Amino acid sequence: MLKTTISPIFSSFTCKPKTSRLIFRAFSKVVLQDTPPSARRNASTNLTTLHQGPPTSAYVHLPFCRKRCHYCDFPILALGTSSSSLTSSSNVYEEGKEDDPRITNYVNLLVREIQATRTDYDTNPNLETVFFGGGTPSLVPPKLVSLILETLSLNFGLSPDAEISMEMDPGTFDGQKLKELMKLGVNRVSLGVQAFQDELLKACGRAHGVSQVYEAIEFVKDCGVENWSMDLISSLPHQTLEMWEESLRLAIESQPNHVSVYDLQVEQGTKFGNLYTPGQSPLPSETQSAEFYKTASSMLRGAGYEHYEVSSYSKDGFKCKHNLIYWKNKPFYAFGLGSASYVGGLRFSRPRRLKEYTNYVADLENGTSNWCGNGDVDLKDVATDILMLSFRTSKGLELKEFGEAFGSEVVKSICKVYEPYVESGHIVCLDDMRSEVMSDEFKTLVANDEVKIEDHVRYLRLKDPDGFLLSNELISLAFGVVAP
């Protein structure tokens, strides 16, 4: 009986019956311990969502930049300004000019990686989302982007209405290039604006100015890209609240239907890391930073954007489908330098250095890489992943599913730990209809050992903005419960 309930999940793992049994045991233990038969049936569906079918999303890393921004610690390859794919800002893309061999070589390598990526799934559903991230993907000539998309399509299948996003920086593309990319299927643009003040752009080492920002916005609009997002960074050095409000206002005026607001993180080893200490001048103080975050939340929400994730805002219907895959803890492929995939229950990061990445691709072709999990997962790991990802979203943590997967006691313990923060307003409880459960009622539920909280409180979410601002503190409390 149990086996038939659970087995559909694993039907896809045909090639690894041994492992499947392992997972079966692990899950059956957790899921089936104290739950009534009805819950068991639900459990099977939950586990498919919690877990692993074949991925339908792919992240593609295109690491090229003109130069490294002062805050950036991503795996990138700086081309320098002499690169043939960049010329003057007015004519950045010249048809027929020879491509930079560094880009061509890299894309060839990338294509080899995609081709060598084989999974043992029975079914291979089409990719529903593809995300070109970087680096500055818009530096890559469209014909190479085309090659990548073709390879993806051949290897995995590409859904006709797939969301294909590309990060683009002002000054690295023009209308023509964008049109060409759109023809290839790119239908979502993420524009790296970061700030609307020349002095700030300069201070963080961006390769473009404000005028190129406006140009880029024009290109996007002229080409009729409906689904586009604008990236902004808060808490830059020398940034004032007035500047930040101006950036937000100008962003709203340019009417993207998605805005990503990133709070600057000073990373070790970056130029900023060497120059600045977080919270100290010229960086804004912690209090100012918090103020920036709150301002973004209130201004963007005031302008009709939904704050659906810690750093993401969208107009109705324009959430980034690709990123939602991440927040829902669903599997995804990743290709390219330093990229991280999540397939078969394994989170795998590729080498960040080109030479090692080249070796990795060779290993993959020889079948000696273990980039893909065998489905054998550590439950605590899954639980903590779900916690940290769910709480980043405004949807929050779905208690029922979580309880069915990991036990009602865990839900109870998390609620106990969170009780003071429900009371202090950092955490919001919602019922089935997503109306708020008041803290007094929550308290009573937590105190009552007879009650299964998830029958009354369906979701826990971090309050926007106070809870989001303290997300690490709050999520780590739940970590303490799940993986003590």
Place this chain on the structure above:
Amino acid sequence: MAMASAMDLSPPTFFLSGTSTSSSSPSLRRLSSISVPGFRRHSYRKLQILCQATAGTEPQSGLSVSGSKLAARSGQDRLLKVPISNIRNFSIIAHIDHGKSTLADKLLQVTGTVQNRDMKEQFLDNMDLERERGITIKLQAARMRYVYEDTPYCLNLIDTPGHVDFSYEVSRSLAACEGALLVVDASQGVEAQTLANVYLALENNLEIIPVLNKIDLPGAEPEKVLREIEEVIGLDCSKAIFCSAKEGIGITEILDAIVQRIPAPLDTAGNPLRALIFDSYYDPYRGVIVYFRVIDGKVKKGDRIFFMASGKDYFADEVGVLSPNQIQVDELYAGEVGYIAASVRSVADARVGDTITHYSRKAESSLPGYEEATPMVFCGLFPVDADQFPDLRDALEKLQLNDAALKFEPETSSAMGFGFRCGFLGLLHMEIVQERLEREYNLNLITTAPSVVYRVNSVNGDTTLCSNPSRLPDPGQRKSVEEPYVKIELLTPKDYIGALMELAQERRGEFKEMKYIAENRASILYELPLAEMVGDFFDQLKSRTKGYASMEYSVIGYRESDLIKLDILINAEMVEPLSTIVHRDKAYSVGRALTQKLKELIPRQMFKVPIQACIGSKVIASEALSAIRKDVLAKCYGGDISRKKKLLKKQAAGKKRMKAIGRVDVPQEAFMAVLKLEREVL
């Protein structure tokens, strides 16, 4: 002198005796400062093996040929009986570093009790140990044979612990002797600790032989030091011996003087047995090993013996002498010194000072001077990891087998969980126990600030003892609080008189007397609360006098003081382990220091956290921890959540190491640092 000059050729040797396989604190022979740690049992065991290897070995170079042969023969005859009139029992009184261990080594060497070759090996071991632990380990007792004017004598050296925490044990060791060598460094002069022990010896009617050591050093001023001894102690120094233990000068003179001047024990071998225990330690294989001096009667292997204070009886499985390793003999009679192994289960059954008699022929009365151990200093010991509580209990029980003075009872605290309230003879004793628990039993402990025992007079007329600040009755219920006072004598070069008086005044000291014991050295007498010494007093004393001053204290009784309980509130929750009893005048400065330190040590929380020091409901010092405004909100770029997850895990692990005081997470380190601070500021 011919022998002495021959000995110049031999390397300087020290001797470390390992007659004991244990190291219970009172039996621990240490002349070290307060900060020294305990030492491990295995070191001792190793030493014992070395000692046992001494029997029957040929002498090595060092002594002149005839001298060494003579000594060796004499040494090997040391188990032979001599008439009671030829027994001499003595101890050595000396300040740390004045050369007691060197002199003892030399006496053993010259009498052939220990061979040169072995001494060299032990010399190395000894130095390693000393280097590692900064302590000097002493032998407990040694039987030597010395031929004086063709008559063999049996000399028993009984060692004494050097620290005031163990003054009771010192007094029992001295009570087992008829005489003592007073060893004073000819360049340093008399120290406070020496004085205290000399007075104890005089109380026990011991014949005291003044010995000036290190006379070979360039800075030696023997005449001046002799005057000091005469003036301060009032001893006749006309027959004082000048020696250099290191160079072997004056050793035979000392041995001769022991025979000539120290009285023989009384011949009371026909009386019912009375033997005085001057040391005991627990051996895991043989039970408690008891060191004793037979005062009256005789004891032999197989006797059923009775401990008069504890009321326990056992069969003597093994009787022997210490020379310096344990050597079995058939019988010991009045005047002799030896050991008994009788499968005694705990040192509490055979405590220092107890009288051994025969079960079937009991002595009429026990020997005078027995005292119950009364702990003077208390502290709470809590395992950092709550899972270690049973381990801590086991470890304390094991230590107690060997240390009758150690007291403990379970204690629970809201912040620290389960632990024990432990009582100690003094600060050194406390540190030894803590150190041993951590080192030998691998326990990670939080120690609360040491506290003394307060006497609380309630309004209803009851008097209760309170050693735990968090248990102090409410002000409404108490009429007055009394605290133990000590009399403290400080000996110091006159340059530091001001600094020491300042220190004593800061510690609520009451000046009693000052006198010059020499032109350049003074003795200062203060009375001050024991609580003021429980802390860094000794460290301060040393640092403010560049190490030149020495001190000695004794408890003189209880006095009423204006004492109040100072509580620490974190986010309006009282933190019991941080409560302290302080004098009203000090409450403000202590409160301020504690709240400031806590503000530094407690990580900021998601809300503002007030940190307050209170007397009752009155807040006397207050700090506030501001709320965290914003976390690092890095995105999980490209779905790469690994770094973020690592960060969150680290944060969760950090929280786990904290104690929740209400809604506030307080790291263990904060407790430890604050408790340390308490010791400093109190």
